[in-house]
Each structure stands twice: as structure tokens, then as C-alpha cells.
Ligand SMILES: NC(=O)c1ccc[n+]([C@@H]2O[C@H](COP(=O)([O-])OP(=O)(O)OC[C@H]3O[C@@H](n4cnc5c(N)ncnc54)[C@H](O)[C@@H]3O)[C@@H](O)[C@H]2O)c1
Ligand SMILES: O=C(O)C(=O)C[C@@H](O)[C@H](O)[C@H](O)COP(=O)(O)O
């Protein structure tokens with residue numbers, strides 16, 4: 001990823017990190033594309049309009065589809081609305097979708113692209129830190145159902161990703177911090193230098209102008225790209241990217257998606273570290289380091305007591321489970337992720353006491 005550009009995913013697409021990147025969109029869409037649907041949330045209408053105007057100037061027929069903000073957008077009715085727009089405007093297999101927004105937008109837009117005519121090109125223009133370091137890269141696309149998070153989806157790698165650092169300048173600080181939870185995840189599973197950079201200055205890690213944040217973005221993308229390029233469909237190694245997510249998704253469901261994804265991941269990371277410690281897999285120093293680094297960024301590391309049955313319902317629907325066997329990603333040490341078959345759910349309840357407020 002040095003130089004701000006590199007390839008990720010099995011298709012070998014570019015993930016460009018830099019500033020003023022919109023001009024690269026036509027090339028990334030490729031020569032066959034005539035029509036483009038730009039999908040954006042209400043909050044990013046102005047950016048969506050700029051992308052549309054730029055595409056028109058470049059000779060494309062561009063349309064916008066405005067969708068509900070955040071998790072409200074990851075809904076089957078929103079996908080159906082986008083399919084309707086594509087259908088009414090005669091989008092063919094040589095046309096394309098562009099997402100403009102955070103991870104919620106790239107997830108639903110990626111799903112729309114994966115399913116329209118069984119698959120058209122999609123380019124992601126992530127506008128959140130979380131989108132840049134994680135959601136826009138790697139091809140996981142999906143929507144929620146009433147039963148849980150991301151339960152319907154597809155693996156549909158993008159044609160490319162433009163991570164324009166200028167977009168972070170308007171991002172609310174709590175959203176930037178939410179994205180840092182996924183960055184910390186990458187540090188623990190694969191690149192400990194990420195942890196060192198954050199520990200040396202949690203303030204600079206949160207500064208959208210800093211060289212440190214840019215390095216964190218590039219390192220996190222490199223971790224994700226390396227993992228996904230070896231296991232796009234999550235048959236094995238990719239499960240490590242789900243570190244912290246078993247409890248995180250259960251919390252998001254229990255909170256009716258009023259928690260930020262990264263905040264839930266933060267609690268989920270501490271839970272996984274405590275579970276690994278309790279079964280003798282993870283040393284105390286590395287387990288403690290989870291709480292310390294996440295708290296230094298202002299991320300939550302505990303959760304309400306008295307919600308265990310609700311959380312366990314969510315945990316039982318995690319995609320890593322096989323039949324009745326609950327499975328977690330744990331660390332055997334720093335940078336050594338592994339999967340763990342939970343022998344008894346009572347062990348999880350005991351670990352819950354370690355994070356309950
Ligand atoms: N597919 C994957 O691999 C993957 C990976 C990680 C997370 N995700 C998913 O991503 C979603 C979370 O993504 P997110 O954290 O980006 O949240 P988000 O998409 O909900 O965006 C967060 C908020 O920031 C606003 N926003 C976005 N860009 C902005 C900007 N530049 N300036 C001002 N406001 C802006 C949005 O309108 C929204 O209110 C979750 O649904 C999660 O499950 C997917
Ligand atoms: O890319 C992956 O693989 C991940 O697990 C990355 C996660 O950060 C992300 O939240 C993903 O959407 C979770 O996937 P899911 O399969 O558990 O829904």
C-alpha cells in the first residue's frame with residue numbers, strides 16, 4: 001500500500017488512498033460502463049450530486065438514489081428501491097453502481113450490485129474511516145433482517161475503491177473513533193505496529209490531518225487485502241477479520257442499531273480477549289492491552305448487565321457457528337488469531353461478568 005495505492009481482493013482491484021480522488025472514478029469504472037447509479041444517504045446528498053455531475057461531465061449517464069442514513073439503509077426495501085431505479089432506467093450488465101458513504105452504504109450498494117442481473121460492477125467511494133479501512137474493501141456486501149445483522153448478503157468484490165482522505169474532514173469525531181475500533185482489530189490480529197502508533201499518540205490517531213492516521217489507514221487496508229486475497233469467501237483465514245464481531249453484532253441487534261458498529265466491536269474485542277484469557281490462551285499483558293488502547297481512544301469496553309439472554313440469542317445467529325456449535329475468533333497471542341469452539345455457553349456467561357457494568 002506504500003504510495004497510497006495497491007491491489008486487494010481476489011480480483012486484484014485498486015484501493016487508492018489519497019486526496020482529490022474523484023477524477024479517478026471514470027477510469028475505475030472502466031470502458032464498458034455507460035450508465036451509473038450513484039447510491040448515497042440523505043446526509044451526503046451534496047457529495048452524491050458532485051459525483052453525479054463529474055460522471056456526466058466525463059460522458060456517463062448518471063443517476064442518484066438517495067437512501068436512508070446508516071443502518072436504516074441496510075434493509076430489503078432499500079435494496080428493492082434501488083433495483084426499481086436500475087430496472088426503470090434499463091441498466092445492463094455493462095453498467096455500474098457507485099456507493100458514496102460509510103459502511104452501511106457500501107454494504108447495501110454492494111448487495112444491489114451483486115444481485116442486479118446477478119452481478120454488475122461496483123466502485124466504492126467510502127466517506128468514513130470505517131468504510132475506508134474495512135467495509136469498502138474485501139467484497140462482503142449485505143443487509144440486515146429482523147433476526148440479525150448482515151444475515152443476507154453476497155461476496156461481490158468491487159471494481160475499485162477510492163479512499164479520499166478529504167472526506168474525513170467533515171466526519172463527526174465519534175464516527176472517526178468508531179472506525180478506529182476496526183483499526184485496533186487489525187493491530188491485534190495481524191499488525192502490532194498499528195497498536196504502537198496509536199499508543200504513542202491516541203490524539204494524532206484521531207486527527208484527520210495527521211500522517212499517523214494516514215499510516216493507520218494504509219496499514220489496516222493492507223491487513224484486510226492480504227487476508228481477503230487468500231480467502232475471499234471466508235472458508236478459513238478470513239474469519240480472523242471477524243475478531244470481536246460475535247458479541248458486537250449481538251449488541252447492535254440488542255440495541256436496535258442505535259450503537260455505532262465500531263463501539264460494539266470495541267466491547268466485542270474486550271470480550272474476546274477476556275474469553276481467551278479465561279481459557280488460558282492469551283497472556284494477561286495482551287488481554288489487558290485491549291482495554292487500555294480502546295479506552296485511550298474513548299471507545300466503550302463494557303456493556304449493561306442483565307442482557308445476557310438477549311445477547312446469547314444474537315450470538316447463536318453468528319455466521320461462524322456450525323449447527324449448535326458456537327464459534328469465536330480468539331487470539332493465541334499478539335497477531336495469532338485462531339478459531340475456538342465454545343464447549344459450553346456457561347463459559348460465555350462467565351466472561352460476560354468481566355465486561356458487565
Ligand atoms: N462489508 C464489510 O466488510 C464491513 C466491514 C465493516 C463494517 N461494515 C458495516 O459498515 C457499517 C458501519 O459503517 P460506518 O461506520 O461507516 O457507518 P455509516 O455508514 O452508518 O455512517 C456513519 C454516519 O456518518 C455519516 N457520514 C458518512 N460519511 C460522512 C462524512 N464524510 N461527513 C459527515 N458525515 C458522514 C453518515 O451519514 C452516517 O450518519 C455497519 O453496517 C457494518 O456492519 C461492513
Ligand atoms: O471482512 C470481513 O470478513 C469482516 O468480518 C469484517 C468486519 O469488520 C465486518 O463488520 C463484516 O461486515 C462482518 O461480517 P459478517 O460476515 O460477520 O456479517
Ligand SMILES: [Zn+2]
Pocket residue numbers: 134182245261265
Ligand atoms: Zn466490522
